[in-house]
Amino acid sequence: MSKMNKVCVNIDQSNANNGGFTDAEKLQARTNIGAGTGNSNSKIVHDSNTLPPVTTNVNQLTIFNDGRTRFDNLFSGVIPYEPGQSESGSVLVANYAGSPAKGTAQWKDVHNVGIREVPLSGSNGQVLTWNSGTYAWDNVPSELPAHTSAQAGKALILNAQGEPIWDNVGGGSSISMASFRDIKTIHIPGGNSSMTTDLYTIKELPAKTAINMTVIVRDMNRNGLDMMGISIRCGGVTIDGNNFTRGTYTAISHALPICYYNGSNSSINIQIGFGGTFAEEDVLIEMMGFTIAQVV
Numbered sequence: 001m002s003k004m005n006k007v008c009v010n011i012d013q014s015n016a017n018n019g020g021f022t023d024a025e026k027l028q029a030r031t032n033i034g035a036g037t038g039n040s041n042s043k044i045v046h047d048s049n050t051l052p053p054v055t056t057n058v059n060q061l062t063i064f065n066d067g068r069t070r071f072d073n074l075f076s077g078v079i080p081y082e083p084g085q086s087e088s089g090s091v092l093v094a095n096y097a098g099s100p101a102k103g104t105a106q107w108k109d110v111h112n113v114g115i116r117e118v119p120l121s122g123s124n125g126q127v128l129t130w131n132s133g134t135y136a137w138d139n140v141p142s143e144l145p146a147h148t149s150a151q152a153g154k155a156l157i158l159n160a161q162g163e164p165i166w167d168n169v170g171g172g173s174s175i176s177m178a179s180f181r182d183i184k185t186i187h188i189p190g191g192n193s194s195m196t197t198d199l200y201t202i203k204e205l206p207a208k209t210a211i212n213m214t215v216i217v218r219d220m221n222r223n224g225l226d227m228m229g230i231s232i233r234c235g236g237v238t239i240d241g242n243n244f245t246r247g248t249y250t251a252i253s254h255a256l257p258i259c260y261y262n263g264s265n266s267s268i269n270i271q272i273g274f275g276g277t278f279a280e281e282d283v284l285i286e287m288m289g290f291t292i293a294q295v296v
Contacts, residue, residue, distance in 0.1 A: 066104050078105040179290040180213075186272065190280035196273040199233065202285060203268040206293060210261040213289025217272060218253045219281070227275035230254055235266040258289070 003019045004011075007029065013020040021029065029035075062070040069077045080092055087107040096103045118128065122137030129138040144156065144164070151166040159165050184202055188195075205211060217230055232239045239258065258268070270285065 066102070068102065068104065078103065080105045080107065083107050176293040177290060180287070182287045184285045185282040186285060188274065188281050188283055194275045197271055199269045199271045201267045202270050202287060205262050205266050205268065207262065207264045208294035210292040211268070211289060212259045213287050215256045215258055215270065216253065216286040218284045218286070228254060229273040230256055231271045232256060232258060233269045233271070234258065234260040235262050
């Protein structure tokens with residue numbers, strides 16, 4: 001069959017070995033009629049990092065069944081398939097796998113690709129937190145100790161245990177000093193040759209208070225009391241006084257100096273031992289001194 005140089009519509013001219021056109025002849029024919037030479041709407045805009053970007057005409061566009069595209073064997077891309085009802089709410093995920101490896105893009109459920117949604121429920125002022133493998137809205141954590149109007153003007157400091165507390169500015173506290181003179185009586189039943197009283201509370205101390213005082217115990221009635229001993233307990237500290245005796249027709253009077261500081265609320269207690277055959281009477285306890293309190 002002789003070769004015809006005209007394009008026919010009733011015979012096959014695609015095989016150059018059977019009288020058809022060669023690739024060069026096909027290209028020349030397309031060039032002659034302007035097919036695929038710039039009048040086509042298919043173009044690739046190649047970003048050449050210049051302004052304006054360089055545009056490159058496309059002669060051949062290949063679309064694979066997995067959505068991959070190829071332009072003249074120079075540039076590649078991916079066209080994801082149209083999502084259906086089952087893909088509603090899905091996200092487009094890039095994937096590169098296979099042998100040889102290929103890059104694709106697929107619609108996938110957002111919960112199956114490691115993407116975690118922000119919880120919908122929450123209140124104004126809350127923050128997003130991570131707890132037990134999930135996100136949740138929660139109140140802003142407070143690192144401050146409880147505070148009321150009583151802490152007005154105070155500063156945040158660390159105490160000896162490393163805990164934050166409110167205290168006066170500079171870490172110190174104001175000092176309050178007061179003097180006192182208190183008198184108490186302890187009733188002693190008669191008919192005994194010797195006895196020891198119960199532990200009596202003679203003064204209460206607020207926290208962070210130093211006390212300097214003298215405790216005076218007097219037997220003023222002289223009803224047969226021959227000997228008296230004193231033990232005073234300040235918090236967990238015990239201070240023992242010496243035993244005192246008296247002569248005929250004299251009273252027993254014992255003075256014991258006390259100096260003590262307590263870190264927490266505590267009391268000062270007294271216990272008295274007596275010797276001799278004595279009648280029922282009251283023993284006078286007099287306390288004189290001053291306190292220095294740390295006002296917090």
